[in-house]
Amino acid sequence: xxxxxxxxxxxxxxxxxxxxxGETDPRVVVFDADLAKSTTTDWFAEKxxxxxxxxxxxxxxxxxxxxxxxLLGKTPFVSTYGVFVAGxxxxxxRTTICYSKLNVKIGGMHGGVSVGPDGATHQALEEIxxxxxxxxxxxxxxxxxxxxxxxxxxxxxxxxxxxxRFGREAVPIISTPETPFEFGxxxxxxxxxxxxxxxxxxxxxxxxEAAEALAGAGVNAxxxxxxxxxxxxxxxxxxxVAQCGCAVTCEEHQTTGGFGGAIAELLAKRRPTPLRFIGVxxxxxxxxxxxxxxxxxxxxAHFIVKAAREVMQAAKK
Amino acid sequence: MAxxxxxxxxxxxxxxxxxxxxxEVTYTCGGAHIGGAMSQTDIMVALYYKFMKFDPxxxxxxxxxxxxxxxxxxxxxxxxxxxxxDCFDKKELLDFNKTGxxxxxxxDWLKVKGVDASTGxxxxxxSIGIGMAIAARLQNKKYHTYVVLGDGxxxxxxxxxxxxxxxxxxxxxxxxxxDRNKLCIDGPTEEIMGVExxxxxxEAFGWKAVExxxxxxxxxxxxxxxxxxxxxxxxxIIANTIKGKGIDFMEGLAKWHYAGLxxxxxxxxxxxxxxxxxxx
Numbered sequence: 248x249x250x251x252x253x254x255x256x257x258x259x260x261x262x263x264x265x266x267x268x269g270e271t272d273p274r275v276v277v278f279d280a281d282l283a284k285s286t287t288t289d290w291f292a293e294k295x296x297x298x299x300x301x302x303x304x305x306x307x308x309x310x311x312x313x314x315x316x317x318l319l320g321k322t323p324f325v326s327t328y329g330v331f332v333a334g335x336x337x338x339x340x341r342t343t344i345c346y347s348k349l350n351v352k353i354g355g356m357h358g359g360v361s362v363g364p365d366g367a368t369h370q371a372l373e374e375i376x377x378x379x380x381x382x383x384x385x386x387x388x389x390x391x392x393x394x395x396x397x398x399x400x401x402x403x404x405x406x407x408x409x410x411x412r413f414g415r416e417a418v419p420i421i422s423t424p425e426t427p428f429e430f431g432x433x434x435x436x437x438x439x440x441x442x443x444x445x446x447x448x449x450x451x452x453x454x455x456e457a458a459e460a461l462a463g464a465g466v467n468a469x470x471x472x473x474x475x476x477x478x479x480x481x482x483x484x485x486x487x488v489a490q491c492g493c494a495v496t497c498e499e500h501q502t503t504g505g506f507g508g509a510i511a512e513l514l515a516k517r518r519p520t521p522l523r524f525i526g527v528x529x530x531x532x533x534x535x536x537x538x539x540x541x542x543x544x545x546x547x548a549h550f551i552v553k554a555a556r557e558v559m560q561a562a563k564k
Numbered sequence: 565m566a567x568x569x570x571x572x573x574x575x576x577x578x579x580x581x582x583x584x585x586x587x588e589v590t591y592t593c594g595g596a597h598i599g600g601a602m603s604q605t606d607i608m609v610a611l612y613y614k615f616m617k618f619d620p621x622x623x624x625x626x627x628x629x630x631x632x633x634x635x636x637x638x639x640x641x642x643x644x645x646x647x648x649x650d651c652f653d654k655k656e657l658l659d660f661n662k663t664g665x666x667x668x669x670x671x672d673w674l675k676v677k678g679v680d681a682s683t684g685x686x687x688x689x690x691s692i693g694i695g696m697a698i699a700a701r702l703q704n705k706k707y708h709t710y711v712v713l714g715d716g717x718x719x720x721x722x723x724x725x726x727x728x729x730x731x732x733x734x735x736x737x738x739x740x741x742x743d744r745n746k747l748c749i750d751g752p753t754e755e756i757m758g759v760e761x762x763x764x765x766x767e768a769f770g771w772k773a774v775e776x777x778x779x780x781x782x783x784x785x786x787x788x789x790x791x792x793x794x795x796x797x798x799x800x801i802i803a804n805t806i807k808g809k810g811i812d813f814m815e816g817l818a819k820w821h822y823a824g825l826x827x828x829x830x831x832x833x834x835x836x837x838x839x840x841x842x843x844x
Contacts, residue, residue: 302729303729303732305722305725307691308691308728311688311689311690311695311722311726312691312692312695314692315691315695318630318680318695318696320703339688339691342682342684343681343682343685343688347673347682348674
């Protein structure tokens with residue numbers, strides 16, 4: 248059994264992180280686009296009303312206003328669903344924020360199919376791809392509530408644009424406030440030498456579950472928690488892959504151009520290795536219950552186990 | 565405060581110098597957005613030479629007024645003004661658009677001293693201006709923000725999001741111009757995608773709007789002074805201008821949105837500028 252400490256949505260780690268930043272960092276201001284209750288920025292709004300701005304359902308202007316504030320030394324955190332911010336305001340993020348290296352932080356909620364009933368229109372499955380392709384952008388994808396809190400605080404310390412990916416559903420808490428978190432450094436959460444499970448976001452828990460199941464069958468799986476997708480901790484990934492000789496990437500996102508894509512680019516360049524991709528396979532999300540959608544989209548632990556066995560076979564292990 | 569005759573003469577002379585230099589740069593760099601650079605010039609000369617608290621030797625001074633050219637393709641005109649203010653050596657302008665030059669077609673604030681925000685993708689500048697103006701308020705800073713919009717860029721939705729937001733947040737420490745030269749790339753704005761009645765639209769969105777001749781310094785100065793006194797609503801100055809202003813063979817023609825000049829055209833353009841300045 249994977250050690251867990253209850254359940255909480257990662258977006259609440261963002262909301263609590265902003266509350267802390269409100270106290271400790273006077274530069275921080277928060278924007279939302281009429282989703283403050285859902286993104287949990289309403290906690291910040293209540294406590295720091297003069298530093299909170301609701302832009303209404305107008306994401307492009309929200310990003311532009313945040314850009315303007317950052318040019319005056321503020322650290323704006325703009326918050327809404329990933330589909331709306333990364334998609335609708337991509338032009339502002341690209342040409343105004345990233346090109347100018349502006350200090351704007353983007354909290355993108357509702358990443359993945361675990362959003363559930365809201366369905367395809369609200370399940371962000373492409374943001375990792377379209378954010379990581381932007382020069383100067385940093386992409387963080389924390390795995391649970393505590394890591395989300397730490398990532399939010401870390402983002403405030405980074406000079407330049409940061410995209411933070413969070414989920415809607417309450418998911419298992421698999422770390423503690425004391426668990427180390429270092430921006431830019433992937434965390435080895437389980438050592439092994441048969442297959443490397445490279446996971447990001449919610450999928451770290453499922454990778455750990457898969458590793459447990461594999462251990463029961465005598466397979467030692469390594470689990471690397473890659474919370475910083477860009478810049479990718481290349482050395483940690485290469486070391487994990489060198490140790491195991493094969494790998495499975497795990498993300499709640501399109502595998503094309505996403506986290507799996509990032510790993511494939513690295514390995515193609517530096518260490519060609521048999522690889523399998525767990526994630527959404529070039530299709531839109533659907534409405535449903537999160538656990539049922541995890542089955543429908545092939546994301547649950549047993550799919551990771553299957554992929555691990557396949558890739559080990561491909562690597563002739 | 566009406567402009568004194570000497571002051572008016574100086575502004576006109578400066579505008580002439582700026583326009584001449586835009587022609588020179590367009591000639592040397594092989595092509596630039598000369599039409600819109602000509603239409604915006606008098607507005608920008610009035611701002612930089614009459615109103616803005618801006619020290620070219622300290623272009624990043626926190627207390628300076630801010631300027632955003634939302635119609636970023638007017639960058640050639642902006643660069644020339646900054647060069648004339650001695651933000652950098654004017655000679656550098658001869659490298660405009662050349663590989664390795666700090667001056668790209670659309671100015672980059674990380675590379676060109678005096679630029680407060682990189683623009684180029686239309687529909688971003690007003691939102692940036694609002695953010696700057698609200699930040700001034702949060703920090704109890706007195707500086708003013710100026711934004712110049714193109715009229716064609718008002719086709720785009722983000723501007724109207726920003727126009728709504730400026731009224732909502734009561735942004736009165738910002739003055740916005742529309743360089744209403746009535747032409748976009750493909751032709752007249754009213755044929756491509758009509759923006760009129762523009763004044764009514766701004767007013768309906770909760771702005772104070774005035775319409776002026778954007779080549780009449782007295783009207784520009786008067787409108788900016790009026791904007792500084794406004795305490796309730798965001799203020800827009802719809803400046804009716806002429807694309808290609810001052811160059812007889814360019815005026816009012818969409819095809820001069822972006823163009824190059826050969827030596828003969830350059831001579832004619834400079835002669836026209838001087839002639840028109842004498843007559844006007």
